[in-house]
Amino acid sequence: MNSATVRNLLVRGMLAGLAAGLAALVVAYFLGEPRVDEAIAFEEAHAHEHGGEELVTRTLQSTAGLSTGVLVYGVAFGGIAALAYCFALGRIGRFGPRASALLLAGAGLLAVYVVPFLKYPANPPAVGNPDTLDQRTTLYFLMVVLSVLLAVGTVILGKRLAPRLGNWNATVAAAGSFVLVVGLAYAFLPSYNEAPAEFPATLLWQYRLAALAVQATLWTAFGLVFGLLAERLLTPRTEPRTATAAPATPVPN
Template sequence: MIGSLLLRGMFVGIVAGFLAFSFAKYVGEPQVDQAFAFEEQLDQGPAPELVGREVQSGISLISGVLVYSAGMGALFALAFANCLGRSRLGPRGLAALLALAAFVAVIVVPELKYPANPPSVGSLDTLRERTHLFLLMVALSVVAMVIAINFARNLLPRHGAWTAALVGIALYVLVMNLGGSVFPPVNEVPDSFPAEQLWQFRLATLGIQLVMWGSLGLIFGWLTERDLKRQRLAASR
């Protein structure tokens, strides 16, 4: 069972990765090009490119997206397998809820603290430090989400779904507020960088992740529900 779910998660992750790549290609890449154009306008010239833009926006982009989405699909499948027997939701509902929780914990909340910036923004000297801070924020957010969900599940039998959900959300927000306040702020966006362009880039980045996680949750849930129905039908016969 777990093996088949794991393979399905990787397969659906690749499908979701192709959809995310399409969004990134036609919505995200124009924002990156504008960021490089801004860098050239400052007479700084673009940073030396080890790989050309055509490769970056083509094979490099799609390979990176597919590896990431396949890995997330595998982790998603493991989380789904762990929750399937403990949830009253059907496969579709559970997959959708898990995808939403992952999107919030891995993407939305960490980027509230450390939002995505165009490639022309930020110093190369602080790249490693900024990357470490973001990954630590992701780890904190995922741990806080797991704690909040388990705490809410314990409250569910005695206090009902509504109260359990509100308490779980409040606990997650509290932990992230306290934990996030310890992390140092990072703001390397130059004052001359167009605010609208920065906003459009961050929206495109968020949209790529939304397409990936949304597709992963919906397609995985649909395939799993169909497979379980087929198994029940075969067993009844």
């Protein structure tokens, strides 16, 4: 793949990331923000001391702040995903540009977010001990790196086993290895359950499901939009056939 194609895919990836960010923004605003407001209300109701005046109002945070953060993240995410697509295209099987984009988006969602999320799920305000914030952040990113490396290793292992076991058996064996190692990581890495006893369990899981929905929307929308744009770029256009006039048949006198 030449540099011009990579550059064109990068631009299309950023545009697809922007479109995916818009879709994720809608989900975040209507599903996530109400849960955040409820968690903040709980935190304020149970706070022993009140801080000073807030520098940024909650309204500004949930509108302009949320929009800026999600859209900038979407563009950056789209660019990185497009570069990963350039590397993966043709190396993950005989799939077309659109199917490869969807497969990459699905694998990325699983490795980058779902696997770490199941071990260290997102927490709303009022949940989590500030004293363990650094440890939890470090462990979360460690889980992300481990999951991504395992996903790459799973693809490599599957391709190595395919000539001997066949595609189906190789895929099952590689996926089983991925699940096994992830399970061991879940078992040996420390866990944190720091939700206050009086914090509503329903609100906690609604917030976490909303966070999962935002990421699922982002990755799915990116896969669909970028797949379409990549296919239009990479699939050669067929010139329409021009109808040739049939030679005139002489009319007998």
